[in-house]
Amino acid sequence: MAGLARLRFTDDELDELTGQLAAVLGHAADVEALDIADLVARVHPMGLGDVTRPDEVRPSLDRDQVLAQAPVAESGRFRVPPVLGEAP
Amino acid sequence: MSPREPSIPASWELVVGLEVHVELATATKLFCGCANRFGDEPNTNVCPVCLGLPGSLPVVNARAVELAVRLGRALGCGVETSAFARKNYFYPDMPKNYQITQYDRPTNSDGRLELPDGSVVGIERAHIEEDTGKTTHMGSGGRIHDAVYSLVDYNRAGVPLVEIVTRPDIRTVEQARACAGELRAVMTAIGASDARMEEGSMRVDANVSVRPAGSGELRTRCEVKNLNSLRSLGRAVAYEARRHVGLWEAGERPRQETRHWDESGGRTISGRSKEEVEDYRYFTDPDLVPLTVDGAAVAEVDAALPELPAARRAGLAAAGVAAEAAALVVERGQDGLVLAAVAAGADPGLTVTRVVNDLALDDWSQVTPEGLAALAGMERAGKLSATQSKQVLAEMAATGGDPAAVAQRLGFKAMAEADLEAAVDEVIAAHPGEWARFCAGEGDDRKKMAGFLTGRVMRATRGRADGAAVNRLLTNRAIRP
Numbered sequence: 001m002a003g004l005a006r007l008r009f010t011d012d013e014l015d016e017l018t019g020q021l022a023a024v025l026g027h028a029a030d031v032e033a034l035d036i037a038d039l040v041a042r043v044h045p046m047g048l049g050d051v052t053r054p055d056e057v058r059p060s061l062d063r064d065q066v067l068a069q070a071p072v073a074e075s076g077r078f079r080v081p082p083v084l085g086e087a088p
Numbered sequence: 089m090s091p092r093e094p095s096i097p098a099s100w101e102l103v104v105g106l107e108v109h110v111e112l113a114t115a116t117k118l119f120c121g122c123a124n125r126f127g128d129e130p131n132t133n134v135c136p137v138c139l140g141l142p143g144s145l146p147v148v149n150a151r152a153v154e155l156a157v158r159l160g161r162a163l164g165c166g167v168e169t170s171a172f173a174r175k176n177y178f179y180p181d182m183p184k185n186y187q188i189t190q191y192d193r194p195t196n197s198d199g200r201l202e203l204p205d206g207s208v209v210g211i212e213r214a215h216i217e218e219d220t221g222k223t224t225h226m227g228s229g230g231r232i233h234d235a236v237y238s239l240v241d242y243n244r245a246g247v248p249l250v251e252i253v254t255r256p257d258i259r260t261v262e263q264a265r266a267c268a269g270e271l272r273a274v275m276t277a278i279g280a281s282d283a284r285m286e287e288g289s290m291r292v293d294a295n296v297s298v299r300p301a302g303s304g305e306l307r308t309r310c311e312v313k314n315l316n317s318l319r320s321l322g323r324a325v326a327y328e329a330r331r332h333v334g335l336w337e338a339g340e341r342p343r344q345e346t347r348h349w350d351e352s353g354g355r356t357i358s359g360r361s362k363e364e365v366e367d368y369r370y371f372t373d374p375d376l377v378p379l380t381v382d383g384a385a386v387a388e389v390d391a392a393l394p395e396l397p398a399a400r401r402a403g404l405a406a407a408g409v410a411a412e413a414a415a416l417v418v419e420r421g422q423d424g425l426v427l428a429a430v431a432a433g434a435d436p437g438l439t440v441t442r443v444v445n446d447l448a449l450d451d452w453s454q455v456t457p458e459g460l461a462a463l464a465g466m467e468r469a470g471k472l473s474a475t476q477s478k479q480v481l482a483e484m485a486a487t488g489g490d491p492a493a494v495a496q497r498l499g500f501k502a503m504a505e506a507d508l509e510a511a512v513d514e515v516i517a518a519h520p521g522e523w524a525r526f527c528a529g530e531g532d533d534r535k536k537m538a539g540f541l542t543g544r545v546m547r548a549t550r551g552r553a554d555g556a557a558v559n560r561l562l563t564n565r566a567i568r569p
Binding site: 050052056066081 | 193369376380
């Protein structure tokens with residue numbers, strides 16, 4: 001899991017997190033044990049649907065302001081470390 | 089014509105499915121009001137939503153949903169209640185570290201696409217998702233593997249896409265190309281996308297595998313990316329199929345992986361630098377609510393769908409146009425003109441020849457069906473040679489006007505038979521060697537000499553002679569010198 005999230009932990013941290021994750025999994029097991037035969041599956045907890053907006057252009061941000069947030073920028077673009085592998 | 093790729097042995101069968109991404113022709117992005125426009129200065133169409141800044145919330149573009157449903161219906165898909173999910177991954181082309189897509193509840197599923205040759209490719213799904221930003225790899229060769237650093241432009245991040253996933257129903261290289269071509273034709277016909285492969289508004293990935301001919305199994309597939317044209321698609325599928333056959337026949341097996349097409353090298357290259365865990369940890373995006381498209385809305389979309397390419401080809405075929413020519417006419421959007429000209433009495437074959445085979449005119453707005461029919465009639469009656477007919481049509485397209493008037497203005501009239509005979513006799517006298525070979529020759533050599541002599545007559549008459557008439561005269565003279 002830490003590998004997927006590209007995170008590094010010490011052994012002590014891993015011990016602590018393993019305990020926390022076990023609690024989360026225990027909760028999931030509790031939920032799975034419930035009898036939900038009468039319930040209809042829903043995609044979203046809120047009873048909302050079809051929230052859309054019209055296809056109208058709104059102003060974008062100022063580029064200098066945007067790039068000022070980046071650690072490094074070059075030629076109007078974000079400069080990032082060399083990307084190994086490929087886009088998924 | 090694209091060059092033929094060497095095919096795989098008949099004992100093997102090709103199995104291909106396509107994943108086609110098309111950018112929807114909306115004014116704005118999928119979840120924010122930034123402009124969806126190709127070619128703008130980098131990072132000028134970005135906002136807190138598409139930059140993934142904290143506190144920003146996505147709201148779905150109604151027009152994108154409408155176009156996606158139109159696309160789904162054009163592909164015969166069922167439209168269901170759909171939901172958005174987050175696909176989590178680490179790559180700087182998405183600043184959020186996830187891409188919003190549809191996972192287990194796509195908007196469109198289970199459709200079909202009929203190709204010009206009459207075969208049918210199943211459509212598994214056509215779901216809505218957002219496009220990613222554009223990364224440029226800076227380094228020695230601009231390639232991923234030798235990049236020193238990368239630059240990212242987020243103008244494209246969040247642009248609405250539909251990903252169309254076909255079933256693995258494709259069995260030949262030609263069919264793979266035809267399938268992508270037909271999808272492009274459908275997209276443009278319904279106005280869902282401009283589907284330009286060269287600009288990246290349509291991108292095709294191919295899942296390729298092979299199996300022993302006659303077996304129904306599905307073997308390990310490779311996904312080939314970076315296909316920027318139908319030609320690349322055909323070459324890459326052919327290459328990959330040969331590679332798989334080679335591996336199986338050597339007692340090895342292909343590894344399931346993503347591969348990149350190297351256009352200049354004419355080969356595919358493994359995309360993964362190392363074995364990686366693939367788990368996108370999809371989950372429903374809590375910031376977005378489900379989309380429902382009710383039956384009435386679908387019926388409205390259906391009613392507004394234009395006639396699709398397959399039906400338009402069928403219409404041309406019914407009017408007497410040959411299948412292959414019909415596909416070309418529809419591809420160029422000139423079926424309306426051809427059908428009207430045929431209705432006005434034109435010969436279908438001749439009309440199609442003039443419209444698609446000889447001439448690539450940009451602007452046909454000045455050419456009327458009646459004018460085209462009259463032109464075809466003059467050519468058929470021998471009043472214009474093929475060469476002259478082409479010139480008249482070009483002039484009609486440029487300045488408008490009736491073909492008879494244009495022909496007169498250009499000084500075209502069919503050559504009097506006597507003048508034509510004189511021209512033929514002059515050519516025969518000037519080329520006795522070729523003439524003897526024509527008279528004595530058989531098959532190919534005779535054909536070659538006929539071509540040579542006819543060409544000389546055409547040159548001597550500056551294209552005024554009718555090729556068929558010259559051929560007839562040559563044959564007559566050979567029999568009765």
